[in-house]
Amino acid sequence: MCVVEVKGARKLMAACATPVSDGMEVLTESDRVINARREILRLLIANHDLRCLTCERNGDCRLQDYCYRYKVEDTPYKGEVIEYPIDTNNPFFIRDYSKCIRCGKCVTVCAEINGAYVYDFMHRGFETKVTSAYDDTLQETTCTFCGMCVNVCPVAALVEKSTLWAGRPWEIKKVTTTCPYCGVGCQLKLKVKDNRIIGVAADRSGPNLGDLCSKGQFGWDYVHSPDRLTDPLVKRNGKFIKVSWDEALNYVAARFKDILNEWGGRAFAGLSSAKCTNEENYLFQKFMRSILQTNNIDHCARL
Amino acid sequence: MTNSINEILETDVILVIGSNTTEAHPVTGYRIRQAVQNGKKLIVADPRKIELVKYADLWLRHRPGTDIALLNGLAHVILRDDLWDKQFVAERSEGFEEFKKTVAKYTPERVAEITGVEAGLIEQAARMYGKAEKATIIYAMGITQHASGTHNVMAVANLAILTGNVGRPGTGVDPLRGQNNVQGACDMGCLPNYYPSYQPVDDPHVQSNFERFWQAKLPQEVGLTVTEMTDAARQGKIKCMYIMGENPVLSDPDGNRVVEALQALEFLVVQDIFLTETAQLAEVVLPAVTFAEKNGTFTNTERRIQLVRKAIDTTSSAKPDWQIIIELAQKMGHFWQYPGGPEQIMEEIARCAPLYGGISHHRLEKGGIHWPCPTPGHPGTAYLHADGFARGKGKFHSVEHVPPAEEPDEEYPLLLITGRMLYHFHTGTMSRRSHLEELRSEELAMMHPQDAEAYGIKDKDRIVVESRRGKVTTRVQVTDFVPPGSIFMTFHFKETPTNVLTIASTDPICKIPELKVCAVKIRVPFPGQARRHPESFSCH
Numbered sequence: 001m002c003v004v005e006v007k008g009a010r011k012l013m014a015a016c017a018t019p020v021s022d023g024m025e026v027l028t029e030s031d032r033v034i035n036a037r038r039e040i041l042r043l044l045i046a047n048h049d050l051r052c053l054t055c056e057r058n059g060d061c062r063l064q065d066y067c068y069r070y071k072v073e074d075t076p077y078k079g080e081v082i083e084y085p086i087d088t089n090n091p092f093f094i095r096d097y098s099k100c101i102r103c104g105k106c107v108t109v110c111a112e113i114n115g116a117y118v119y120d121f122m123h124r125g126f127e128t129k130v131t132s133a134y135d136d137t138l139q140e141t142t143c144t145f146c147g148m149c150v151n152v153c154p155v156a157a158l159v160e161k162s163t164l165w166a167g168r169p170w171e172i173k174k175v176t177t178t179c180p181y182c183g184v185g186c187q188l189k190l191k192v193k194d195n196r197i198i199g200v201a202a203d204r205s206g207p208n209l210g211d212l213c214s215k216g217q218f219g220w221d222y223v224h225s226p227d228r229l230t231d232p233l234v235k236r237n238g239k240f241i242k243v244s245w246d247e248a249l250n251y252v253a254a255r256f257k258d259i260l261n262e263w264g265g266r267a268f269a270g271l272s273s274a275k276c277t278n279e280e281n282y283l284f285q286k287f288m289r290s291i292l293q294t295n296n297i298d299h300c301a302r303l
Numbered sequence: 304m305t306n307s308i309n310e311i312l313e314t315d316v317i318l319v320i321g322s323n324t325t326e327a328h329p330v331t332g333y334r335i336r337q338a339v340q341n342g343k344k345l346i347v348a349d350p351r352k353i354e355l356v357k358y359a360d361l362w363l364r365h366r367p368g369t370d371i372a373l374l375n376g377l378a379h380v381i382l383r384d385d386l387w388d389k390q391f392v393a394e395r396s397e398g399f400e401e402f403k404k405t406v407a408k409y410t411p412e413r414v415a416e417i418t419g420v421e422a423g424l425i426e427q428a429a430r431m432y433g434k435a436e437k438a439t440i441i442y443a444m445g446i447t448q449h450a451s452g453t454h455n456v457m458a459v460a461n462l463a464i465l466t467g468n469v470g471r472p473g474t475g476v477d478p479l480r481g482q483n484n485v486q487g488a489c490d491m492g493c494l495p496n497y498y499p500s501y502q503p504v505d506d507p508h509v510q511s512n513f514e515r516f517w518q519a520k521l522p523q524e525v526g527l528t529v530t531e532m533t534d535a536a537r538q539g540k541i542k543c544m545y546i547m548g549e550n551p552v553l554s555d556p557d558g559n560r561v562v563e564a565l566q567a568l569e570f571l572v573v574q575d576i577f578l579t580e581t582a583q584l585a586e587v588v589l590p591a592v593t594f595a596e597k598n599g600t601f602t603n604t605e606r607r608i609q610l611v612r613k614a615i616d617t618t619s620s621a622k623p624d625w626q627i628i629i630e631l632a633q634k635m636g637h638f639w640q641y642p643g644g645p646e647q648i649m650e651e652i653a654r655c656a657p658l659y660g661g662i663s664h665h666r667l668e669k670g671g672i673h674w675p676c677p678t679p680g681h682p683g684t685a686y687l688h689a690d691g692f693a694r695g696k697g698k699f700h701s702v703e704h705v706p707p708a709e710e711p712d713e714e715y716p717l718l719l720i721t722g723r724m725l726y727h728f729h730t731g732t733m734s735r736r737s738h739l740e741e742l743r744s745e746e747l748a749m750m751h752p753q754d755a756e757a758y759g760i761k762d763k764d765r766i767v768v769e770s771r772r773g774k775v776t777t778r779v780q781v782t783d784f785v786p787p788g789s790i791f792m793t794f795h796f797k798e799t800p801t802n803v804l805t806i807a808s809t810d811p812i813c814k815i816p817e818l819k820v821c822a823v824k825i826r827v828p829f830p831g832q833a834r835r836h837p838e839s840f841s842c843h
């Protein structure tokens with residue numbers, strides 16, 4: 001798709017592989033270019049699983065986008081279509097090569113950014129397939145499940161399992177936020193549908209320039225864990241009982257006051273969290289210092 | 304970090320010491336590897352055969368706990384071979400003469416003896432780092448979590464000052480912070496000796512400013528650190544603890560003592576998203592919400608303040624931590640009002656924390672900002688010390704090698720090293736409740752093939768690991784990732800609470816516990832397995 005016309009050159013050139021030179025005149029949307037692109041698109045869809053109706057990328061697919069832009073409705077090349085079984089073996093994403101357009105983006109990101117070199121082009125011509133060595137499941141390769149290949153895939157060949165049948169692209173809200181795991185502070189987009197997170201998309205605005213690791217990409221489902229605490233708990237006779245917020249906070253405040261009156265600030269200590277926000281950490285130390293009268297405040301930075 | 308993450312791509316030589324970057328800070332790991340791919344030089348100093356060793360030009364496998372000797376040795380060669388930055392040292396540093404005297408003693412031969420790294424390799428590394436136009440040093444908990452942690456950090460800084468690798472893009476000294484907002488928690492004054500923005504609590508002037516600002520009387524004396532708190536609680540001096548979002552039972556050293564300490568309290572309140580091992584010991588547990596359910600900011604390891612945006616509503620009665628604290632303050636009879644929520648709290652922070660003076664949520668909408676950012680018009684600071692150090696001049700600190708607090712002996716012949724792995728995080732409260740659990744769901748203590756053979760242990764065998772403080776059971780992975788004589792374990796798995804083994808002996812200056820190394824012995828539950836007596840091989 002990156003073909004361009006260079007004035008004076010006989011053939012169309014691949015933009016990604018042609019160095020610019022002084023005085024070079026490049027046409028990016030000439031008739032010749034457009035015709036070549038339409039031809040490429042016709043060839044691509046000739047060997048593509050075109051069940052767009054229920055495809056997860058319907059409406060968010062580069063193949064659809066370009067077919068629309070260059071008015072390619074169908075293909076004259078009706079012939080053999082290779083159907084590959086869908087690989088669902090890893091916990092995080094499916095690999096559906098009947099939808100792969102062999103753009104090589106996954107190969108590049110995996111090799112050049114992650115350094116895992118999981119994918120490559122196999123076979124030739126019509127049979128070309130982009131996959132792991134020997135078509136192995138990713139657990140058997142050097143894959144670190146960073147998910148970057150999923151994020152760069154322009155079509156539905158690589159899709160997060162959590163988004164399957166979970167919503168159409170236009171129903172999904174994307175919220176840019178900061179990864180809750182390590183100190184790199186990667187920016188990412190949470191995909192949200194019906195008040196549930198269903199996946200993560202790349203965001204290029206932060207220090208990570210769109211790159212992520214397995215924790216940021218796939219480590220979010222604890223948010224919806226059934227183990228989450230839902231109500232304040234107070235221990236009575238060794239057992240936790242659910243109580244209302246009012247009851248819990250009144251009780252805590254009363255005990256804090258008693259201890260403060262009896263022993264003073266030195267009897268208190270507080271541990272704040274490197275997982276909480278700056279605003280929360282600020283209020284926490286303000287609470288310990290100005291109300292509980294102690295500087296005994298620390299957190300696990302040392303650990 | 305003095306410099307920002309992507310500057311790694313601009314540097315010429317990268318020295319990584321005590322950081323398994325590709326596992327603990329994966330995206331930073333990608334950058335290091337990309338830099339190497341672009342022809343930059345990489346020196347890795349680590350006892351473990353970490354992933355980055357594959358890409359390194361030089362690998363210095365020094366014995367755990369000998370970082371200072373190694374770093375001083377590098378400085379020695381740089382001075383001897385005249386590779387130091389004389390102008391920079393003359394104009395922008397102090398303490399050079401004494402430093403020179405100290406490192407004079409660290410000849411490559413002597414350092415080789417202490418560290419186990421060949422003298423020739425030390426010379427090569429020193430020349431590679433010393434000759435670089437731009438060089439950066441990256442380190443993490445492998446450097447700080449030692450009884451000599453503060454000195455380790457100084458030894459790192461010495462090397463950067465000596466070669467003038469400070470205050471320019473692509474240079475610097477870059478500690479990698481473990482948890483996502485460790486930097487922010489420190490900036491906000493969640494430390495026993497500092498108010499927000501590192502203003503000392505024992506400075507009367509600062510104190511009276513905060514008394515006016517918060518309209519409250521404030522305590523005079525510097526507080527206790529987390530390890531000191533444990534002791535004070537055991538002695539009954541601390542009666543009450545309020546713990547927000549931490550799980551010290553698993554994350555702190557000498558876990559059994561932590562449990563004792565928490566049990567000795569009169570009153571323990573824990574605020575968290577899960578009923579953690581620590582929360583189970585509490586009298587009151589307050590349910591908080593995750594990052595996806597609240598607004599606020601995190602500050603990353605390169606001092607970049609970035610927004611956390613609410614993506615979903617909480618479906619239970621759990622509340623954001625900031626709201627719980629405000630309501631608790633009100634119940635205590637204090638007039639705390641923040642109708643504007645986190646955005647308004649940040650306005651208050653900006654007024655009392657000079658490093659954050661120019662920060663507002665509104666500004667951050669357009670992208671993260673590096674502190675120091677003193678005024679609303681200030682663009683932020685991607686690399687520090689461009690025109691001088693915070694304290695005027697960069698100070699050389701003369702630091703000496705001290706052996707670790709607990710070294711292997713006859714009874715406990717192996718060295719335990721602790722750390723993180725890629726798929727899990729900290730005490731596993733979050734990551735283990737996600738699909739990441741499917742990739743790895745249990746501890747695998749790593750052992751060198753040589754040791755495994757001596758003990759008659761095979762891959763996946765179950766062993767008991769015992770220190771002077773406690774014991775745990777774990778399965779084994781036989782690998783040359785670790786040097787002979789040591790084993791490596793994480794603290795992600797509550798079934799194998801590694802920190803019951805570790806030692807609470809702390810760095811005398813900044814009180815970071817020596818989590819990285821301690822002495823252990825191992826037992827094979829089925830004694831018939833052992834072929835050779837464990838004491839019959841030595842370790843250093």
Ligand code: SF4
Pocket residue numbers: 109110114116117118119138142143144145146147148149150
């Ligand atoms: S998940 Fe990451 S490591 Fe695995 S194949 Fe994709 S890009 Fe490569």
Ligand code: SF4
Pocket residue numbers: 099100101102103104105106107130149152153154155157158
């Ligand atoms: S990125 Fe997607 S479409 Fe492109 S080669 Fe990889 S799997 Fe195929």
Ligand code: SF4
Pocket residue numbers: 179180181182183184185186208211212213214215216217328329330331
């Ligand atoms: S995505 Fe990975 S590297 Fe980035 S902040 Fe999260 S845990 Fe760290």
